[in-house]
Amino acid sequence: xxxxxxxxxxxxxxxxxxxxxxxxxxxxxxxxxxxxxxxxxxxxxxxxxxxxxxxxxxxxxxxxxxxxxxxxxxxxxxxxxxxxxxxxxxxxxxxxxxxxxxxxxxxxxxxxxxxxxxxxxxxxxxxxxxxxxxxxxxxxxxxxxxxxxxxxxxxxxxxxxxxxxxxxxxxxxxxxxxxxxxxxxxxxxxxxxxxxxxxxxxxxxxxxxxxxxxxxxxxxxxxxxxxxxxxxxxxxxxxxxxxxxxxxxxxxxxxxxxxxxxx
Amino acid sequence: xxxxxxxxxxxxxxxxxxxxxxxxxxxxxxxxxxxxxxxxxxxxxxxxxxxxxxxxxxxxxxxxxxxxxxxxxxxxxxxxxxxxxxxxxxxxxxxxxxxxxxxxxxxxxxxxxxxxxxxxxxxxxxxxxxxxxxxxxxxxxxxxxxxxxxxxxxxxxxx
Numbered sequence: 271x272x273x274x275x276x277x278x279x280x281x282x283x284x285x286x287x288x289x290x291x292x293x294x295x296x297x298x299x300x301x302x303x304x305x306x307x308x309x310x311x312x313x314x315x316x317x318x319x320x321x322x323x324x325x326x327x328x329x330x331x332x333x334x335x336x337x338x339x340x341x342x343x344x345x346x347x348x349x350x351x352x353x354x355x356x357x358x359x360x361x362x363x364x365x366x367x368x369x370x371x372x373x374x375x376x377x378x379x380x381x382x383x384x385x386x387x388x389x390x391x392x393x394x395x396x397x398x399x400x401x402x403x404x405x406x407x408x409x410x411x412x413x414x415x416x417x418x419x420x421x422x423x424x425x426x427x428x429x430x431x432x433x434x435x436x437x438x439x440x441x442x443x444x445x446x447x448x449x450x451x452x453x454x455x456x457x458x459x460x461x462x463x464x465x466x467x468x469x470x471x472x473x474x475x476x477x478x479x480x481x482x483x484x485x486x487x488x489x490x491x492x493x494x495x496x497x498x499x500x501x502x503x504x505x506x507x508x509x510x511x512x513x514x515x516x517x518x519x520x521x522x523x524x525x526x527x528x529x530x531x532x533x
Numbered sequence: 534x535x536x537x538x539x540x541x542x543x544x545x546x547x548x549x550x551x552x553x554x555x556x557x558x559x560x561x562x563x564x565x566x567x568x569x570x571x572x573x574x575x576x577x578x579x580x581x582x583x584x585x586x587x588x589x590x591x592x593x594x595x596x597x598x599x600x601x602x603x604x605x606x607x608x609x610x611x612x613x614x615x616x617x618x619x620x621x622x623x624x625x626x627x628x629x630x631x632x633x634x635x636x637x638x639x640x641x642x643x644x645x646x647x648x649x650x651x652x653x654x655x656x657x658x659x660x661x662x663x664x665x666x667x668x669x670x671x672x673x674x675x676x677x678x679x680x681x682x683x684x685x686x687x688x689x690x691x692x
Binding site for chain 1: 561587624625
């Protein structure tokens with residue numbers, strides 16, 4: 271136990287010695303750094319240790335900080351320039367990419383009221399063309415066609431349109447009377463410089479016109495009734511007219527017969 | 534030519550008709566029988582020594598054709614009756630007369646206004662075509678009608 275205690279004393283003695291050594295070492299290091307700085311950076315300035323043990327002279331400290339700050343600002347500026355360059359590069363790349371994908375955008379829309387049309391009635395749709403390049407007025411070809419459920423093209427038309435930034439058009443398609451009832455699609459595409467730039471589509475339905483059929487039946491019945499009454503009226507008039515002619519002829523005969531001697 | 538309306542009692546009606554026809558037997562006449570059948574009227578005239586060979590009968594009582602020279606017109610068909618009278622008037626040349634026995638009988642088949650319009654039409658047409666019109670009506674019947682048609686005749690005799 272005694273031995274342990276002695277060791278403890280020895281250890282505590284050693285710690286005190288280390289502390290002393292560290293103090294000595296730090297002083298030596300400071301002296302070394304300051305000496306080095308004095309000789310390398312400020313060769314003409316007197317040794318600061320001669321005047322005081324710390325960095326008491328502020329003017330001298332600013333002298334070596336300034337270029338570092340300048341260097342730092344220059345680096346920030348450099349990073350900023352690089353970033354700016356990269357951003358510009360990204361924009362132009364994006365634009366090129368967009369142009370590659372098509373400089374036009376097209377949207378075809380059939381209004382709700384024309385989604386279900388009666389056979390024989392026209393279908394109306396709107397086409398909105400967007401010029402993404404947005405630099406000048408150009409002539410494009412709008413080609414639209416109607417496709418049935420079996421992918422048969424039953425109507426096609428194309429026309430040239432002048433588009434600057436954007437343009438909306440309303441077009442009417444009248445299908446043939448013998449078009450069958452069912453689902454149809456209007457497809458439209460924008461052709462510029464002989465290349466398809468954009469396309470869009472919307473669908474609609476052709477239905478039977480039950481209302482008009484009833485109307486036709488009602489009108490037909492009314493017309494038939496009018497014709498029937500006209501015929502009856504005409505027949506009675508004709509009958510009466512014939513009777514009168516017969517009566518006249520008979521009277522003529524009677525008068526002739528009775529007045530033989532007088533005439 | 535004159536138009537005459539004679540209003541008399543039912544009992545004296547036939548006698549008055551006979552008298553008027555006899556007075557005009559020299560020239561042809563159109564006899565519209567509304568009160569009796571053509572046969573009955575003709576027999577009555579013959580019975581009274583009135584020649585009927587120049588009388589053109591329009592029978593409005595019977596619809597069946599009895600004789601070839603007799604017309605049968607329904608009393609409700611005033612248009613046809615008026616047409617027949619006009620045709621007779623046109624076809625018979627010279628002076629002639631028209632007898633209508635019992636105008637009021639027409640009221641059984643037609644409205645007052647229709648009968649009045651018919652009378653007006655006949656009197657107008659005959660006055661322009663050398664025809665003497667003698668119309669009869671029983672006293673008791675169709676007073677309203679008589680009031681309406683008074684003015685269409687040149688002379689009205691009440692007996």
